[in-house]
Structure formats: C-alpha cells, structure tokens
Amino acid sequence: NAGVTQTPKFQVLKTGQSMTLQCAQDMNHNSMYWYRQDPGMGLRLIYYSASEGTTDKGEVPNGYNVSRLNKREFSLRLESAAPSQTSVYFCASGGQGASSYEQYFGPGTRLTVT
Amino acid sequence: KQEVTQIPAALSVPEGENLVLNCSFTDSAIYNLQWFRQDPGKGLTSLLLIQSSQREQTSGRLNASLDKSSGRSTLYIAASQPGDSATYLCANLYSGAGSYQLTFGKGTKLSVIP
Numbered sequence: 001n002a003g004v005t006q007t008p009k010f011q012v013l014k015t016g017q018s019m020t021l022q023c024a025q026d027m028n029h030n031s032m033y034w035y036r037q038d039p040g041m042g043l044r045l046i047y048y049s050a051s052e053g054t055t056d057k058g059e060v061p062n063g064y065n066v067s068r069l070n071k072r073e074f075s076l077r078l079e080s081a082a083p084s085q086t087s088v089y090f091c092a093s094g095g096q097g098a099s100s101y102e103q104y105f106g107p108g109t110r111l112t113v114t
Numbered sequence: 115k116q117e118v119t120q121i122p123a124a125l126s127v128p129e130g131e132n133l134v135l136n137c138s139f140t141d142s143a144i145y146n147l148q149w150f151r152q153d154p155g156k157g158l159t160s161l162l163l164i165q166s167s168q169r170e171q172t173s174g175r176l177n178a179s180l181d182k183s184s185g186r187s188t189l190y191i192a193a194s195q196p197g198d199s200a201t202y203l204c205a206n207l208y209s210g211a212g213s214y215q216l217t218f219g220k221g222t223k224l225s226v227i228p
Contacts, residue, residue: 033216042220043158043203058215090157101145101207103216105158 002026004106006091012112013081021076021109023091031094032074033058033103034066036087043090049074081113116141116208120219127194128227135189135222137204142182149178149189150203152221158203162189194226 007022025032033048035058045058049068063085065077074093078085088110094103117140127133137147146165150158162171162178164187170179177190187204205218 040220043205043218045215092158101216102148102160102163103205104160105150107157 004091004093004104006089006106006109008109009107010110012114013078014114015082017081018077018079019081020078021089021091021111022073023075023106024073025091025093025104026072027093027095027104028071029093029095029104030071031101031103032068033092033094034064034074034076035090035092036060037090037108038087046076046089081111083113085111086113087111116144116206116215116217118204118206118217118219120202120204120222122222123220124223124225126225126227129194129196131194131226132190132192133194133224135191135202135204135224137187137189137219139185139187139206139217141208142185144182144206144208147178147180147187147204147206148216149176149187150205152201152203154200161202191224194224196226196228199224199226 004025030051034046035043037043044060047066049055052071055066067075088108090108091106092103094101119138121136148163149161152158164171164180175192180187201221201223203221205216207216
C-alpha cells in the first residue's frame, strides 16, 4: 500500500506558467482533498471531492481548478501561476462514514513561483 | 467560521518529561478531532482521531482527550524522547453549508532536548 502519492515533489514556475499537480490514493477512499500550507497561516483547504464526479470549493479556491479523474486520482491545476501561489501543497484522502472521516496525507509538493 | 487555536506555538522540554499540548476550537458541533505530527519538510502523519462521541484515545505514549462542551482537546505525551521533536497539529472536522470541512490549528513546534 503506497497510501497517498503526489507528483512532482518540487517545482519551480515562472509567473504566468501553468501546471498540474497529481495525486493518487490506493485506499479506496471516497473523499479527496487539496490543501496548501504557508508559514504563519497553517493548512488551508483549496478544493475537495466528496466522491467521484463531485468537487467543491474550500477556503482558498481562487486561481485553482481541480479534476476528480476517477476514484483514485484528484489533480490540482494552476492555470496562470502567481508568486502568491508559492506554497507547499498537500493532497489527502479520507474514509467515509458518519463516525470517521479520518484523513491521510501525501508527502507534499513544494512549489515556487518566481 | 470554525477557528482552531493551538497554544503554545513552540515548546522545549528536557528528555523524559511528560507534556501536554493544547487545542481549542470555537464551534462545538464537530464530528471528530484529529491530531497529526509533521516532521520538517515532510507530510502529515495521523496520530490519533477522537470521534465526537468519545472522550479520549490512546496510542502508546500518546493520549488525546476531547471536551466538546468547553471546545478543547489536549495531547498528552508521556516520557518524551528526542524523536518526538516535530510540529504537532490538531484539526477538527465539522459540517458547514452541507459539506464536511477539516480546519487546522497552526501547530505547536516541540523540541525535546537530550
């Protein structure tokens, strides 16, 4: 079991460039999430997908788009990168059920926008 | 909007000491509370999850408690070791606007001195 995997691990972009961050999980979880982590701000939810075929905005969705490709994969796209999007991006997946919703995190993608 | 606060932001203790990390939240209508560990440059590792109907959970030297009425959770670490040095994050899952949201505190950075 690899758990939650993310690619790439590191990325440097110039302002205005686009890229897609990939995430996959092998735990058969229904829910998947994208967070960003910034110094002094903690982790903030960008987008999430409660099940295959659905996506919803989180706290900071501006400048991002997502695709739930299938149950395993959830990608995050930056259409026109800005320096304010320099951050560490974490993907997570979660079990579903009224008593759980425990989330498991990937290793992160460190993105720098110059 | 749910807010999660962790105090202190940083803590330094000698090896072998017992310690308590604090987490408070503003909205008691939570589904669960999850404690994570984050090592520098790494992802988040789930330590303990307390469901809203539970008062505490234990794993090895770790014990987490939950008091919904006062909006507080604590993580107790017994007989601390240098390997416990990391940032500890608490997060709670609550329902808002028809969806489930995980809200994080900013973490407590723990240093255990040999």
